[in-house]
Structures are given as C-alpha cells and as structure tokens.
Amino acid sequence: xxxxxxxxxxxxxxxxxxxxxxxxxxxxxxxxxxxxxxxxxxxxxxxxxxxxxxxxxxxxxxxxxxxxxxxxxxxxxxxxxxxxxxxxxxxxxxxxxxxxxxxxxxxxxxxxxxxxxxxxxxxxxxxxxxxxxxxxxxxxxxxxxxxxxxxxxxxxxxxxxxxxxxxxxxxxxxxxxxxxxxxxxxxxxxxxxxxxxxxxxxxxxxxxxxxxxxxxxxxxxxxxxxxxxxxxxxxxxxxxxxxxxxxxxxxxxxxxxxxxxxxxxxxxxxxxxxxxxxxxxxxxxxxxxxxxxxxxxxxxxxxxxxxxxxxxxxxxxxxxxxxxxxxxxxxxxxxxxxxxxxxxxxxxxxxxxxxxxxxxxxxxxxxxxxxxxxxxxxxxxxxxxxxxxxxxxxx
Amino acid sequence: xxxxxxxxxxxxxxxxxxxxxxxxxxxxxxxxxxxxxxxxxxxxxxxxxxxxxxxxxxxxxxxxxxxxxxxxxxxxxxxxxxxxxxxxxxxxxxxxxxxxxxxxxxxxxxxxxxxxxxxxxxxxxxxxxxxxxxxxxxxxxxxxxxxxxxxxxxxxxxxxxxxxxxxxxxxxxxxxxxxxxxxxxxxxxxxxxxxxxxxxxxxxxxxxxxxxxxxxxxxxxxxxxxxxxxxxxxxxxxxxxxxxxxxxxxxxxxxxxxxxxxxxxxxxxxxxxxxxxxxxxxxxxxxxxxxxxxxxxxxxxxxxxxxxxxxxxxxxxxxxxxxxxxxxxxxxxxxxxxxxxxxxxxxxxxxxxxxxxxxxxxxxxxxxxxxxxxxxxxxxxxxxxxxxxxxxxxxxxxxxxxx
Numbered sequence: 001x002x003x004x005x006x007x008x009x010x011x012x013x014x015x016x017x018x019x020x021x022x023x024x025x026x027x028x029x030x031x032x033x034x035x036x037x038x039x040x041x042x043x044x045x046x047x048x049x050x051x052x053x054x055x056x057x058x059x060x061x062x063x064x065x066x067x068x069x070x071x072x073x074x075x076x077x078x079x080x081x082x083x084x085x086x087x088x089x090x091x092x093x094x095x096x097x098x099x100x101x102x103x104x105x106x107x108x109x110x111x112x113x114x115x116x117x118x119x120x121x122x123x124x125x126x127x128x129x130x131x132x133x134x135x136x137x138x139x140x141x142x143x144x145x146x147x148x149x150x151x152x153x154x155x156x157x158x159x160x161x162x163x164x165x166x167x168x169x170x171x172x173x174x175x176x177x178x179x180x181x182x183x184x185x186x187x188x189x190x191x192x193x194x195x196x197x198x199x200x201x202x203x204x205x206x207x208x209x210x211x212x213x214x215x216x217x218x219x220x221x222x223x224x225x226x227x228x229x230x231x232x233x234x235x236x237x238x239x240x241x242x243x244x245x246x247x248x249x250x251x252x253x254x255x256x257x258x259x260x261x262x263x264x265x266x267x268x269x270x271x272x273x274x275x276x277x278x279x280x281x282x283x284x285x286x287x288x289x290x291x292x293x294x295x296x297x298x299x300x301x302x303x304x305x306x307x308x309x310x311x312x313x314x315x316x317x318x319x320x321x322x323x324x325x326x327x328x329x330x331x332x333x334x335x336x337x338x339x340x341x342x343x344x345x346x347x348x349x350x351x352x353x354x355x356x357x358x359x360x361x362x363x364x365x366x367x368x369x370x371x372x373x374x375x376x377x378x379x380x381x382x383x384x385x386x387x388x389x390x391x392x393x394x395x
Numbered sequence: 396x397x398x399x400x401x402x403x404x405x406x407x408x409x410x411x412x413x414x415x416x417x418x419x420x421x422x423x424x425x426x427x428x429x430x431x432x433x434x435x436x437x438x439x440x441x442x443x444x445x446x447x448x449x450x451x452x453x454x455x456x457x458x459x460x461x462x463x464x465x466x467x468x469x470x471x472x473x474x475x476x477x478x479x480x481x482x483x484x485x486x487x488x489x490x491x492x493x494x495x496x497x498x499x500x501x502x503x504x505x506x507x508x509x510x511x512x513x514x515x516x517x518x519x520x521x522x523x524x525x526x527x528x529x530x531x532x533x534x535x536x537x538x539x540x541x542x543x544x545x546x547x548x549x550x551x552x553x554x555x556x557x558x559x560x561x562x563x564x565x566x567x568x569x570x571x572x573x574x575x576x577x578x579x580x581x582x583x584x585x586x587x588x589x590x591x592x593x594x595x596x597x598x599x600x601x602x603x604x605x606x607x608x609x610x611x612x613x614x615x616x617x618x619x620x621x622x623x624x625x626x627x628x629x630x631x632x633x634x635x636x637x638x639x640x641x642x643x644x645x646x647x648x649x650x651x652x653x654x655x656x657x658x659x660x661x662x663x664x665x666x667x668x669x670x671x672x673x674x675x676x677x678x679x680x681x682x683x684x685x686x687x688x689x690x691x692x693x694x695x696x697x698x699x700x701x702x703x704x705x706x707x708x709x710x711x712x713x714x715x716x717x718x719x720x721x722x723x724x725x726x727x728x729x730x731x732x733x734x735x736x737x738x739x740x741x742x743x744x745x746x747x748x749x750x751x752x753x754x755x756x757x758x759x760x761x762x763x764x765x766x767x768x769x770x771x772x773x774x775x776x777x778x779x780x781x782x783x784x785x786x787x788x789x790x791x792x793x794x795x796x797x798x
Contacts, residue, residue, distance in 0.1 A: 309550040312503045316457065316551060379550050 003318045004364045006273075008204075008357030009153050009181060009297060010322060014247065015206035015358070021250040022208070025243040033240045034231060043242045050249025054213055057252045058179075058188035058198065066214045066235045067245050071180040071201030072102040073225070074214035075147075077236070078176040078197040079106040081222035082145045083115060091115045092143040094136055096128050097340040098157075099149050102199075103178050104336075107147075116140070120148075125291035126157030126341050130167065137171050145174045151182035154337040154353055155288040156297030158186065165194025174220065180204055180212075184255035185263065185294050196220055202244065206358065207251035211244030258358070266356050267295035273354060273365045274298045280373040287351060288341065296356040299338075301347050305379040310352060313375045319368055321354045432601070433548030433556045435540060436460045436494065436502070438487030440623050441559030443494040444612045445603050447619040449557060450498055457553060458502035460491040461544055463511040463535075464634045493622045507543055514538040516634055520644050524655065526700035527776025527795060528680040530588070530745075531632055537591030545599050555601050562586040563605035564597050567729070573597035574729045577785035580608040587745050590780045590790025591726050641678045660705035665698065665714060676700050679707050682715060682772030696772070699796065716769035717796075722779045725760045725791035729783070732759040739781040739788055741766065743773050749782050760791070 014022075025046060031039030033047045051062040068074045083091055095107050097119045107117045118136050120128045128148065137143055146168050151158045161177060168175035176197035179188060183198075184205035190198060197220070202211040216222060216235070228237025255262075277300055278284050287299040302310065307323035314321060323335070338348035354368065434446045436458045446456055488504055495502030515535045522529035540558065548556040561578035562585050573594050578584040592600070604612055616624035635643045648655045655677050662671035673679070683697045696715050699708040720743075725732070733756050740749035741764050751767040764779060773793060780790035 306547070306550070308505055309547055312457075312505075312547075312551045315503075316501060378552075382546075382550050 001318045002367075003320065004367050005320045006354045006356060006360070006364065006368060007320050007322050008360075009353065009355035011203045011209065012206045012357055013359070014208050015251060015254060017254060018207055018247045018250045022243045022247040025246050029242075031242075033242055034229070043240075046246050046249075047240055047242060050245045050252075053249040053253040053256075054200075055215075057183065057256050058190050058215070059192070060190050060198075060215050061218065063233075064215055064218055066216060066232050067240060067248070068212045068214055068236060069210055069241075070203070070212035071100075071178065071199050072212075074199035074201070074212050075100070075102040075176075075178055076106050077214050077222070077225045078199060078216075079103065079110070079145065079147060080225060082174050082176065082197070082220075083110055084223040085221045092140040093117045094120065094133065094140075094143055094146045094148075096120045096122060096148055096159075098122055098126055098152055098155075098337045099147070100153055100178060100180070102180075103147055103149065122157075122340050124341050125288045126152055126155045126337070127291050128159060128164075130160065130163050133164065133167055137167065137173065143171070143173050145176060147176040147178070149181070150177045150179040150188070151186065151294045151297075152288075152337060153181045154335060155291075155299050155341070156181075156293035156355075157288045157291045158182065158293060161188075161193045161195065168196075169194040181297075182294060184251070184259065185296060187259060190215060190217070202248040202251060205251050205255050207247040208244055211241055211248045213248065262358055263295040266358070266360065269360055269362065269365050270296055270298055270354075270356050272362075273356070273368055274300070276365070276369040277372060280369065281376050284376075287338065287343070296360075297353065298355075299351055299353045301343065301351045302376050303347065303350055304383050305350050305376060307350050307352050309379055310375060313379065314371060317371045317375065319371050321352055321368075323349075323352050431455045431457060431553045433551070433553035434458050435544060435556055435558045436491040437559070438490035438494070438623065438626075439559065439629065440616050440621070440626050441561075441604060441612060443491070443559075443621050443623050444616045444619075445557050445559050446494060446498055446500070447621055448603050448615060450500070451619075456498070456500040457548075457551065458491060458495040458500060459544060459548060459556075460488050460502070460504045461511075461539070462488065462504055462506045462508060463539070464516070465508060490623050490626070497620070497622055505544070505547055507539055510539050510543050511535070511634075514542075516647070520647055522776050523640065523644055524648070524677055526676055526702045528774045529776040530778055531634075532588045533591055533778055536589055537596075541592055541596040541600060545596060549599065555599055557601040557603055559604055560585045560589065560602045561604050561607075562589055562602050564600060564602055570729070572729060575787040576605070577782070577787070578605050583609050586785075586787050587742055587778060587780050587790075590728070590778060590787055592728070593726065594728075597728070644677050656705070658705060660707065662707045662709055665708065665710045670709070673707050676702060676705060676707065681774040712771070715772045717773055718769045719763060719765045720773045720779065720796075721757075721794040722754075722762050722764055722791040723760065723794050725762055725789055727759075727789035729786050729788045732756065737788075739783060742778075742780045742782065743770060743793065744777050749780075754781055754788075762791070 025043065029042045029046065031043040033040060033043040048062065051065045055062045055065050068077065083093060093107060093110060093115055095103060095117060111117050118140070120132055120136070122128055146164065148159055148164055150161055165175050174196045175194060177195055178199045180199060180201045181204060182188065183200040196217045198215040200213050203209040222235070224235060226237050231237050231240060274286055278286065281302060283303045285301050287301060311321060311323050335348050335351070338351055343351065432449055432454050434442065434449065434456055436442045436446065438460065446458060450456055492502055515531050515538065518534060519529045519531045545556045561580060561583040563576040563578065565574050565576065567574050575586055575589055575592060575597060577586045613624065631638045645655050655675055657675045660673050660676065661669045662673050663669050679697050679700055681697050681699065684694055693711060695709045696712060697707055698710045698714055701708060736753050736755045739752060739754050741752040741754070742749040750770055753765045755763045755765065757763060775793050775795040777793050778790050779793050781788040
C-alpha cells in the first residue's frame with residue numbers, strides 16, 4: 001500500500017546523510033570518548049564537533065550544550081535542576097497550561113514537594129498573555145523559574161520568546177524553553193531571546209531517537225539529575241552516546257543550512273493542505289490560525305465526528321496523521337491543549353493534526369486532499385449528532 | 396391462545412449460525428469495506444483466538460483494543476494489586492498488539508476511559524453504595540463494548556465486531572429476530588452477561604467461540620502459535636484487579652470527594668433485635684456469610700441492606716430463600732415484549748442453575764418472576780435472564796425488595 005506520512009511532529013525519519021555520518025561510530029570508531037588512547041580521542045573529537053554544530057544552531061557556545069537521552073530528560077534536568085539548586089525555601093515556578101507532559105508532569109511533581117506552580121492560561125490561538133506573566137511575577141517575587149514552550153506540538157503556535165525572555169531577564173528569573181518542536185524549524189538565538197535553558201530532541205529534526213540536548217547558559221547553577229562519572233563536566237554522567245551525538249550534530253548542521261528553504265517550501269505545502277481541507281470539508285476550521293505557527297503544522301477540527309475513528313480510517317487508507325498526543329499504549333487521550341484554547345470536549349475529540357516534514361511532497365498533499373474529505377464524509381454519514389446539527393444549520 | 400401462556404411464542408429452529416452479513420436492522424451505509432471484520436482484542440487467549448480463527452476463514456481483520464481504565468488512577472490501591480493477570484493493563488494492550496503483529500493485520504488502541512468510568516465504574520460504585528450487588532460486566536457489554544466500540548468498528552468500515560464471548564448469535568428466519576443463545580460449552584457460557592444487547596447490536600456482532608470448548612480454544616491458540624496461548628485467564632473484575640471491592644469503593648469515593656460513610660450501624664435479625672455493629676453498608680452484599688464480624692453459633696447470612704436506617708439485616712440460610720422478585724429494565728431478545736405470562740428457566744446470577752419460573756409482564760420493561768421453588772439469595776442489582784432451552788428470551792435487573 002502507498003503510505004503517506006503527515007505526522008512529523010511525532011517523529012521524523014533519520015536523514016540518510018545523518019545515518020551516513022553516524023555509521024562509522026558503531027563499529028569502526030567505537031571508542032569511549034573519555035578514553036585517553038587514539039580510539040577514545042577519535043570519539044571525543046566527533047562528540048565535540050557535534051557539540052559545536054548543535055550550539056551553532058541557536059547562537060550558543062559549545063560548552064553550554066549537554067547531551068541527554070532526549071527532550072524529556074532535558075526538560076526534567078532543567079526544571080528540577082534549577083528549582084532544587086535554588087537556595088531558600090520559597091519557590092515558585094511559572095509555566096503554561098499547554099506544555100508537553102515532559103514539562104507538566106515535572107511541575108506537578110514539584111507541587112507535591114511543596115513548590116508553588118502557576119499555569120498561565122492561553123488565548124484561543126494558544127498564546128500566553130505577557131501582561132499576565134508580568135502580574136504573576138510581580139505577585140511572586142520568590143519565582144525561581146519560568147518555563148514556556150517555544151512551539152506547541154499540537155497547534156504549532158509559537159510563543160513570543162523574545163518578550164518573555166526580556167521579562168525574565170528584568171526580573172532576574174531563570175528562563176527555560178522546551179524547543180523540541182521548533183529547533184530546526186524556526187531560527188532561535190539564545191542571547192537575543194534571553195534564554196537560559198533550552199531543551200531539544202534529536203528525533204524531531206531527522207536525527208535518531210534516544211538523543212537530545214539541553215542548553216545551559218554559562219554560569220547557571222544546576223543540581224545534577226543523574227549521579228555517576230565525570231562525563232560532560234559532571235552535568236550529565238554516563239558514557240556518551242557517540243553515534244547518536246554525531247547524528248544530532250549532523251542534523252543540526254543540515255537544519256541550519258536548510259532552515260530558510262525548508263520553512264518556505266513546507267509552509268506553502270501546509271497552506272495548500274489547510275486551505276484545501278477547509279474548502280472541501282464543510283464546517284472544517286483551523287485551530288490557532290491567528291497565531292504565528294511552525295511552518296509544518298496544522299490542526300483542524302472536523303465537527304461531528306470522532307477524531308480517533310478518522311485517524312484509524314485514514315491509516316487503513318494509507319495516510320498517517322494524529323489526534324492529540326499519543327500515550328504509551330497508543331491510545332489517544334483527550335487533548336489538554338485544545339481544551340486550553342477553549343474547544344469543548346466534542347470539538348477537541350473531532351480535531352486532527354497534520355504535520356509535514358522535509359520529505360513531504362506535493363503529491364503527498366494531493367493524496368491527503370483526496371482521502372481526508374471522503375473519509376470525513378463517510379464518518380459523518382454515520383454520525384446522527386452531526387446530521388442533527390447540520391439540519392438545524394439549514395433552517 | 397392459552398398455550399402461549401406456558402409456551403414462548405416461537406420455538407427455536409435449528410438454523411446454522413449466520414456468518415453472512417445481514418444488516419436488515421441497520422441503516423445501509425456506503426462506507427462499509429466489504430468483508431472487513433473488527434476484532435475486539437483484550438490481549439487474552441479468547442479474543443486472540445477469535446482473530447486467528449477468523450483469519451483462517453479468510454476474513455480481513457482489523458484489531459481494536461479498548462483502553463478502559465488507568466491503572467495509575469488510584470495510586471493508594473497500587474500496593475495491593477498483583478503485578479500480573481490484570482485486565483486492561485498496558486501489558487494486555489501490548490499482548491493484543493503482539494497477536495495482531497503475529498497474525499499480520501492492522502491493530503489500534505481506542506480510548507474509552509471516559510465512557511467506561513461514566514457507564515460502568517461510577518454506576519457500579521453507586522449501586523454498591525445503594526445496597527445492591529451490581530454486575531459491571533453486563534453494563535460494560537451493553538454500554539461500552541457493543542456501543543462505542545461497535546460504533547467505532549462500523550465507522551472505520553467494518554461489517555461486524557467479533558468478540559471472544561462464549562455465546563451464539565443467530566437469525567431466526569421465522570420471527571425475523573436476531574437471537575442470543577448459550578455457548579455449546581455450558582461451563583463457559585457467558586450469555587448471562589449479554590442479555591442487554593439490542594437487535595441492532597446482535598446484528599452487528601459475531602461470537603466465533605460459541606461453538607467451541609475452552610480446550611478447543613487453547614488448542615487453536617497453540618496450533619496458530621499465538622504468543623498468548625499459555626496466558627492464564629483473568630478472573631477478577633478488570634478495574635478491581637485484587638478483588639477487594641470494599642477497598643476500591645472506599646478509594647474511588649474518596650477521590651470523588653464523596654467518602655463512604657463509615658458510620659457505625661446496627662446488625663439486626665429479622666425481628667429487629669440488634670445483634671451486632673458494622674462500620675459501613677458498602678462492606679456487605681446480600682447472601683454474604685463471612686465477615687459479619689461476630690459468631691452466634693450458627694451460620695448467618697446477610698438478608699437485606701436497609702439503607703434508610705443504616706442497618707444490615709441477617710438471618711439463617713432458610714430466610715434467604717424467596718420465590719418472587721420484580722425485574723426492571725428488561726430487554727426482550729427472542730420475542731417482542733409479551734402481553735401474557737410465560738414460562739421460562741430463569742438464571743439470577745452467573746453460576747446459578749437456571750430454575751423454572753413464570754414471568755408475568757407488568758409493562759414492556761418490567762415483570763414479576765415467580766419461581767416454582769424458592770431460590771437462595773435473589774440479589775438486587777444482579778441480572779435475571781430468561782431462557783427457553785439455551786435461547787435467551789430476554790433479561791433485566793433484579794429490583795430491591797419492596798419494603
């Protein structure tokens with residue numbers, strides 16, 4: 001069966017050039033980057049080159065990059081690391097209601113340990129209100145950390161990091177951003193945007209799963225998350241995942257050179273898909289269309305059907321997309337993001353995310369524009385709820 | 396027409412199982428992918444074998460596994476739950492996926508946690524707290540498996556939903572009705588839990604194990620090399636894996652901010668004489684013997700739970716036996732709701748030997764059942780299923796006795 005993949009926010013394939021760069025480090029240059037001998041030195045040199053490439057993607061210095069097992073570890077390290085390094089007992093963290101679970105769940109764990117957490121609300125496009133942030137900061141001088149995601153995984157909404165970073169800097173509060181969905185898609189400058197900590201994940205930018213990084217601004221004190229050897233200057237013990245790190249470095253290097261062209265080409269395809277679906281499917285509407293978004297993401301509500309049934313129907317026809325965030329068993333949980341932007345439970349359930357990637361072609365979009373409207377029409381035929389609403393619209 | 400008083404309206408003709416699709420009671424739908432069958436897969440050996448057997452028949456399959464209950468939901472119960480043999484755990488979902496992968500057909504997990512809580516768990520707890528002894532499995536069948544799951548199956552283009560139930564479905568050509576029959580293997584029969592299925596639900600379902608014994612099912616699982624062929628059966632209610640209902644109800648009620656009353660109450664005999672004290676009605680079910688907290692030299696049983704007075708009424712075994720009960724919420728399957736009394740064998744709990752009785756209709760969904768012989772512990776909240784031979788005429792809920 002011809003299969004089209006429009007779920008690049010879930011994960012991306014390893015780019016063939018990334019794979020080529022990684023392959024020597026499995027069996028040939030297999031050394032431990034901490035070893036003194038030539039084998040170790042080759043691995044070390046590859047790791048450090050990768051570190052430069054990753055740092056170069058967002059204006060950081062190489063020594064400010066710590067490699068992790070992925071985005072979740074980076075988020076945990078940033079949040080627990082900052083809060084638990086802070087002196088004094090009065091602790092307060094500011095985050096948003098639409099973060100990924102890798103941020104929300106650490107925050108909830110902090111709450112159980114007595115840290116106060118404020119979850120900023122978002123508007124109908126998924127944007128936080130910076131005035132609300134200022135007010136919360138003013139009311140809580142004990143705030144130790146602001147953690148606001150750069151781009152949302154479900155909507156694509158991009159927060160105004162520069163403004164948030166400015167506010168954080170003025171208040172002298174650490175600012176962390178989960179940039180898992182934006183690194184490689186949007187240009188980021190940790191200095192211009194006053195970012196102190198930034199999480200990224202390899203498998204969202206054509207590097208493999210199991211590798212990620214945390215940017216930690218020089219001079220930032222962080223409690224370590226893992227205890228072990230002195231790897232990565234003690235920030236992250238554990239023998240370095242050399243092949244994974246090399247892959248992430250290569251992917252970062254490629255992203256830097258391709259970013260502008262990719263964004264232009266992919267956003268054009270995304271717009272074609274989005275407009276095509278809105279034209280072809282009655283009552284379909286785009287979520288967060290009023291906000292700046294990542295170039296590859298569109299989230300569309302198809303009233304009157306269950307998104308879960310649509311995702312399965314589309315997969316049986318060869319189109320991969322998603323609804324909400326997937327949990328470990330693969331079952332779909334109701335989206336906290338869509339509820340946060342004011343969608344009711346029925347609308348949240350009737351929403352699908354299409355996310356495009358570097359390999360996406362015009363014919364992929366044509367395929368989606370053929371199968372999605374047909375599948376929606378078939379499901380609506382079975383939905384008495386939609387027929388009832390439809391009838392009342394006509395009157 | 397007097398013979399209809401004692402004979403069900405139609406006798407059961409020995410027609411073979413219907414395997415061709417006959418959606419005369421469902422609206423026609425152009426979306427059907429012809430021949431596609433959805434298999435409800437729990438990850439256990441029964442439903443996995445259903446998939447293997449249907450595939451051998453050359454049917455095209457799609458597997459669906461319901462995510463029903465979050466095991467992390469009530470963390471205070473975690474310590475007491477055994478680590479395995481838990482239904483609806485993530486491990487079971489993975490088992491279902493392994494089977495689908497082994498047989499090579501598409502498989503999806505669908506999240507019905509909200510449905511399950513609203514339609515099964517909460518009513519179960521509410522019924523318990525109201526002094527009844529509910530059966531969650533019947534509600535789950537009627538309101539989850541053969542409702543949103545069957546709907547999902549049809550939405551994704553399947554003609555039918557096949558499950559691992561031990562029961563049979565057939566179309567009675569004479570009456571035009573879909574009928575539910577007990578399993579060939581009487582010891583595995585699950586028709587008692589399926590009385591709530593409507594004509595439309597029966598028409599959209601298939602029970603391929605109804606003709607087989609458990610041994611034959613295991614054998615088929617081994618023959619097709621299913622990765623779950625040797626998996627033990629789960630016996631407990633899936634959302635109370637350790638079987639401790641009292642603990643579950645207390646924890647769930649606390650989570651809802653409606654903690655159960657642990658107020659002391661009286662335990663009385665049939666004459667109203669106080670013979671002991673209890674610490675909460677939810678700890679008792681009718682017919683229960685053990686755990687009354689005291690000994691009086693002869694076995695005593697819970698006869699009734701008097702919610703109004705927070706009292707447990709106890710008595711000896713003889714006092715548990717009654718002949719009549721009112722039934723509500725009846726779903727008639729093999730026949731239209733009858734106007735006249737009819738004879739049937741009536742089963743009042745899963746392991747009960749169906750007993751001869753007269754079913755006197757009160758209205759379309761209410762009836763009075765009068766047993767030929769008194770039956771032990773007719774318990775409010777359990778199902779009463781009316782059989783004609785192995786054919787299910789209908790069923791309903793046993794009402795609380797009228798004061």
